[in-house]
Amino acid sequence: MGIRGLAGVLFLTVAVIWYLSGLEGYKIFVPGLAQGAAMTLQITAAAAVLAVIAAITAALSKLYGPAPLRWLAITYIEVFRGTSALVQLFWLYFVLPVFGITMEAYEAAVLGIGLNIGAYGAEVVRGAIISVPRGQWEATIALNMTRAQALRRIILPQAFAAMIPPWGNLFIELLKTTALVSMITLGDLAFRAQQMNQTTMKTVQIFTLVLLIYLAMSLAITIGMRVLEHRAARGILRARAA
Amino acid sequence: MIEFPMVSFENVTKRYGALTVLDNLNLTIARGEKVAIIGPSGSGKTTVLRMLMTLETIDGGVIRVEGEPLTHMERNGQLVPADQAHTRKVRAKIGMVFQSFNLFPHMTALQNCMEAPVKVLGLSRDEAEARSTELLEMVGMSNRRDYYPSQLSGGQQQRVAIARALAMRPKVMLFDEVTSALDPELVGEVLQVIRKLGAEHDLTMLMVTHQMGFAKEFADRVCFFHSGQICEEGEPTAFFQNPQNERSRQFLRAVLEAG
Ligand SMILES: Nc1ncnc2c1ncn2[C@@H]1O[C@H](COP(=O)(O)OP(=O)(O)OP(=O)(O)O)[C@@H](O)[C@H]1O
Ligand SMILES: [Mg+2]
Numbered sequence A: 001m002g003i004r005g006l007a008g009v010l011f012l013t014v015a016v017i018w019y020l021s022g023l024e025g026y027k028i029f030v031p032g033l034a035q036g037a038a039m040t041l042q043i044t045a046a047a048a049v050l051a052v053i054a055a056i057t058a059a060l061s062k063l064y065g066p067a068p069l070r071w072l073a074i075t076y077i078e079v080f081r082g083t084s085a086l087v088q089l090f091w092l093y094f095v096l097p098v099f100g101i102t103m104e105a106y107e108a109a110v111l112g113i114g115l116n117i118g119a120y121g122a123e124v125v126r127g128a129i130i131s132v133p134r135g136q137w138e139a140t141i142a143l144n145m146t147r148a149q150a151l152r153r154i155i156l157p158q159a160f161a162a163m164i165p166p167w168g169n170l171f172i173e174l175l176k177t178t179a180l181v182s183m184i185t186l187g188d189l190a191f192r193a194q195q196m197n198q199t200t201m202k203t204v205q206i207f208t209l210v211l212l213i214y215l216a217m218s219l220a221i222t223i224g225m226r227v228l229e230h231r232a233a234r235g236i237l238r239a240r241a242a
Numbered sequence B: 001m002i003e004f005p006m007v008s009f010e011n012v013t014k015r016y017g018a019l020t021v022l023d024n025l026n027l028t029i030a031r032g033e034k035v036a037i038i039g040p041s042g043s044g045k046t047t048v049l050r051m052l053m054t055l056e057t058i059d060g061g062v063i064r065v066e067g068e069p070l071t072h073m074e075r076n077g078q079l080v081p082a083d084q085a086h087t088r089k090v091r092a093k094i095g096m097v098f099q100s101f102n103l104f105p106h107m108t109a110l111q112n113c114m115e116a117p118v119k120v121l122g123l124s125r126d127e128a129e130a131r132s133t134e135l136l137e138m139v140g141m142s143n144r145r146d147y148y149p150s151q152l153s154g155g156q157q158q159r160v161a162i163a164r165a166l167a168m169r170p171k172v173m174l175f176d177e178v179t180s181a182l183d184p185e186l187v188g189e190v191l192q193v194i195r196k197l198g199a200e201h202d203l204t205m206l207m208v209t210h211q212m213g214f215a216k217e218f219a220d221r222v223c224f225f226h227s228g229q230i231c232e233e234g235e236p237t238a239f240f241q242n243p244q245n246e247r248s249r250q251f252l253r254a255v256l257e258a259g
Helices: A003-021 A030-064 A067-082 A084-099 A105-130 A136-144 A146-186 A189-200 A203-241 B045-052 B084-091 B109-119 B123-136 B154-166 B184-198 B213-219 B236-241 B244-259
Strands: B007-016 B020-027 B034-038 B060-065 B070-076 B078-081 B094-097 B172-176 B202-209 B221-226 B230-234
Touching: A003 A203, A030 A067, A030 A105, A030 A146, A030 A189, A030 A203, A030 B230, A067 A105, A084 B202, A105 A146, A136 B020, A136 B094, A146 A189, A146 A203, A146 B109, A189 A203, B007 B045, B007 B172, B020 B060, B020 B230, B034 B045, B034 B213, B045 B060, B045 B202, B094 B213, B109 B154, B123 B154, B123 B184, B154 B184, B184 B202, B184 B213, B184 B230, B213 B244, B221 B236, B221 B244, B230 B236, B230 B244
Parallel strands: B034 B202, B034 B221, B094 B172, B172 B202
Antiparallel strands: B007 B020, B007 B060, B070 B078, B221 B230
C-alpha cells in the first residue's frame, strides 16, 4: 500500500477511536486507556532511540572493533536475541537488585526492550553495511580516506537506505513488545486494559479500543518509515525520476 | 641527489592460497613514464595495480614509490611492515580509476570530486570547489557537475571518476581497463581525456588495457604479462610490429583475430 493509502487507514482508525470514545459504554475507559497509551508511547520512543544506538555500536564493534570489543558485541547480540524479552525484563527488574543493582521499573523497561530490539537491529545494520559494494571501499582507499571517514561519509549513508525497511519492522515489533512491561508493574496500555477488564468485565469495549489504539500507533510508525525510505531513495536514485 | 624511479617493484610475489599470481616481479617505472600493461586474462595485470594502490597485500619483495617503501617502512635500518600512517603518506602519491567507476552514488559529480580534497587534504570548500570545477572542465563534465552518477552515462561517470582521482594531485595514476565496462561509442571520449592527461609530462601513468591501438599510440613502454611474469617489454612500435616472444606473438595474433 502506498503512503497515501496508509495515511487513509490511519485517519479512519483514529476516526473510529474518536467516535467510540464518545459512546456511553466506552466513555468511562477513555481516561485510563489514554494514560496507558501515553506510557506505551513513551517507552516505545525511548527504547527505539536506545535500540538504534545499541545496534549501530554493536554492528560497528562486531565488524571493525578490536577482538575484545568484537566479542563483547557478539555476546550482547546472541544473549539478547537468544533469550526472551520477558526474561530480560525480569532480570533487569527483579534479579539485578539481588546483586545490588536497582533501577526504576520505567528504566528497566526502556533498557530491556531497547537492548532486545537493538540486538536484532545490530544484525540489520551489519547486513546493510556489508551490502555496500566492495568497490565503494576501494574508492575510499584510492582517495586515501581513513576508515572512519569512509564509514561516516561513504558507507553508512548508503547502508542507511538499505536498513530503513527492516527497521520499520523492528519498531513495530518494539511497540508490541512493550505490552510485556505490565509484568514489571508499569501501567502501559495493555496493563490498564487488563486492570479495567477485571473490575468491569466489559471485555469487548475495552479490547476494541485497545486494538484500535495499537493499530493506530503501528500505522503511524509504518508511515513514518515509508516517508524516510522515500527520502533516502531519492537521495541515491534521484536519477531515473529526473 | 639520486633520482629515484617513480615506482619500482622489487621481487614482488603475490599469492592467493596455493596460487602464485605474481612471481618475483621486477618492474621499474620512471617519472612521467606512460606504461601500458597488456596480457591474457588472469595473467596478473589488475593485481599489479591493486598492490600499488594498497588494495592488496604482498607476500614477498618490496614496492617503492620515489624510493620510499610502500608496504614497508624502515626502522633501525630494517624493513618492517608499514603502519597505517606510513601507508597513507606514501599512498597519497597514487590515484586509481576503476573499470566499474565506483563513484559515490549519493553525491553529485562535484561532491564526488570535492569529498577527499576537503576531508583528506584539508582544503577549504572554496579551494576544493575551484580545483574540482577546473578538473571537471578538463574532462568535459563541468555542465554536469550537479548530476548524480545514476544520471550520467558510463563514459560520463568514468570521466568524473578521472577528475575525482586527479583532484588529489597524485603523481602516479593507475587505470584498470577503464573503458571495458563502456558501450563502444563511449570509449572514445574517455580515451580522449586520457590522451589529454598524457600530455602532462609530470604525471606517471600505468594502464591496463585491451585497446592495443591506444596502447601503441599512447604508451612509452608496453609490458606483456603472462602467468604472473613480464614475458616481454619494450617500446610499443617495436613490440607490436615485431614481438620477440612466442607468447606475445600468440597473444597479439589472438587479439587481432578477435578484431
Ligand atoms: N581475491 C582473489 N582471490 C583469489 N584469486 C584471485 C583473487 N583476485 C585475483 N585472483 C586470481 O589471480 C589471478 C590474476 O588475477 P588478475 O585480476 O590480476 O588478472 P588480470 O590479468 O587482471 O585478468 P583480466 O584481464 O581478466 O582482468 C587470476 O588467476 C585470478 O583468478
Ligand atoms: Mg584485470
